[in-house]
Amino acid sequence: MGIRSLFGFSRTRDMPTNTAGSGYSFLFGRTTSGKPVNERTAMQTTAVYACVRILSETLASLPLHVYAYKDSGGKELVYSHPLYNILHDEPNPEMTSFVFRETMMSHLLIWGNAYAQIIRNGSGRVLGLYPLLPDKMDVERDDKGRLYYIYARQSNENPNFKRHGDIVLQQEDVLHIPGLGFDGLVGYSPIAMAKNAVGITLACEEYGASFFANGANPGGVLEHPGVLKDPSKVRESWNAVYQGANNAHKVAVLEEGMKYQQIGIPPEEAQFLETRKFQINEIARLYRIPPHMVGDLEKSSFSNIEQQSLEFVKYTLDPWVIRWEQSLQKALLLSGEKGKYFIKLNVDGLLRGDYESRMNGYATGRQNGWLSSNDIREMEDMNPIPEEEGGNQYLINGNMCKLKDAGLFAGKQSEKQEEPQQLNGKRGKR
Structure with a gap:
């Protein structure tokens, strides 16, 4: 997933000794609706923004602790572990734990991958974590089959990088949380995979904005019984008086026997509102968010909304939690610690009833x-x-x-x- 091979076919990665990059087969870009879709235009739709915000804020608000396995069975919190303060309070001097996890989760939901630079001391202990932008990262293999990362730095988002251009990072220096993918190494962007659904949503919003900008009236034609010498002048004078939401419902005055003939399809016949509502559910389906959490209460009631919230934790949030926990343990715990300690995001508070x-x-x-x-x-x-x-x-x-x-x-x-x-x-x- 990089600046040079972003969502495009690059080299294959069939053998672990290949020097292949992070190859994507789905592109951000223009859709069948004609609207270009990328990570920023997608976030301009309320449905995508709401889904990303719900999942990012929910995961960022979960208690994050380091535990140790007890010899007698069970577990205990380890406040003295060096990772505890980094994960629970302050991953780096510029961010709280909430902001760091919210940022990383939003990257994961938009680009399908989340990356962070790991700062270590001489003994390998983690000293800090700094997010890296996924659209600037390439994942490659060297001649021996080992993974390494190439980060294309073009701005000053990371204070640890002193120069611009391609920066090579070893695998042990990168926390990588991949989303759903076909090779287990790099995830696919949910937005790129469903760009046509997002494109339709953008097109519907643009149509609605244009509809109201034109006085909430569909297009039409002005019929003149004779021959007009300057039709553009008539059109401009009409638009100057009647176009726009502020001019809606004004009384039109037609001269010289002109008639106004509506030719557009009324929005109720085109089912404009139903289309917009369906697209909200379509985006919610993409992120597996219950409709009531993005404002659609049609099929929700007092008796089932609590059950839907519990299903959100069980079927939507839990897979993300497990993905985070295992990635953190794999990248941050030392090899001698992995049998003694583990990292856990606690969702018990979300599962509590009344x-x-x-x-x-x-x-x-x-x-x-x-x-x-x-x-x-x-x-x-x-x-x-x-x-x-x-x-x-x-x-x-x-x-x-x-x-x-x-x-x-x-x-x-x-x-x-x-x-x-x-x-x-x-x-x-x-």
């Missing part, structure tokens, strides 16, 4: 012994109860027992009743 449902769920977990008071307080973002006060105790109802122990108490009681009878029988024999 207050009453949460309290009922906590009560069930508490009464059945698989949630302690501190477990519940942690999920509700509350301070823990001290351990000496029982905050970490797991309780269970006293009337519950193991299946194999069912009837054990009754059996012991019958044994106690049989013992005196046996003693009495022995005494009688004496």
Whole structure:
């Protein structure tokens, strides 16, 4: 995906020893609707902007932590790990974690790839992360089959680059999060893949703007019973008085027997509004966004909107979260750390129901012994109860027992009743 082979056929990459670049087979550019589509014109449509914003802001707002595997099982937060502050708070001195992830996610949704330069110290530890523009990046292989990146710097977006032109970056110096692609190395741009759908949306918006600019009236012709010496003068005088939204509904005065004949198709007959509405759903389908999240509430109700929101987390957000987590672990953890630590984006907060449902769920977990008071307080973002006060105790109802122990108490009681009878029988024999 680079400045030289952006979305065009370049060299093939069938063998890992090839020196092939990031080849795309789908181009940004003109569509069948006649509207040019690229990353910037696409973002001018409200549907694309809304979908990109929803996914970018949602992923950027998720808690991002570094965990360590415990020897006894489970996990624990590792605040002291060098990556924790970088990922959770400040990837570089110019950006917060939210802004960094929002920027990277928007690159991923528009171009299909997200790149960031990794700044390391002498021991390989990560010191900072700086986003790189995807449309300036090429992915190549050297003669030994190892990946490397070529960044075409033409502006001052990255303070670590001191010169302009092509800059070669090794694989360990680049965090690359690829989207859906056919080779597993470089992702395809969703906008480039669906450029015709985006082009129709742009054409509909332009038609609507032109419709209102012309006084919200379709085109027509002025008929004159005679021969006009200067038709352009008549047309210009008509437009000067009646064209434009500010001149709509003015009373037209026709002279010399002229008649106005409408020849355009009224918007209600052309189903202009229905077309625009369908295109919004088309873009939402592209990014797998529930329609109600981009303002289409036709098929949403109070009873199903919560379920649609949960499905958004499960089917839309989760794949992106996993893609992020695995890419971060692969690029940022040292080889000796990958069996000890892992990076996690927490989506539990998005899956929480309403207050009453949460309290009922906590009560069930508490009464059945698989949630302690501190477990519940942690999920509700509350301070823990001290351990000496029982905050970490797991309780269970006293009337519950193991299946194999069912009837054990009754059996012991019958044994106690049989013992005196046996003693009495022995005494009688004496």
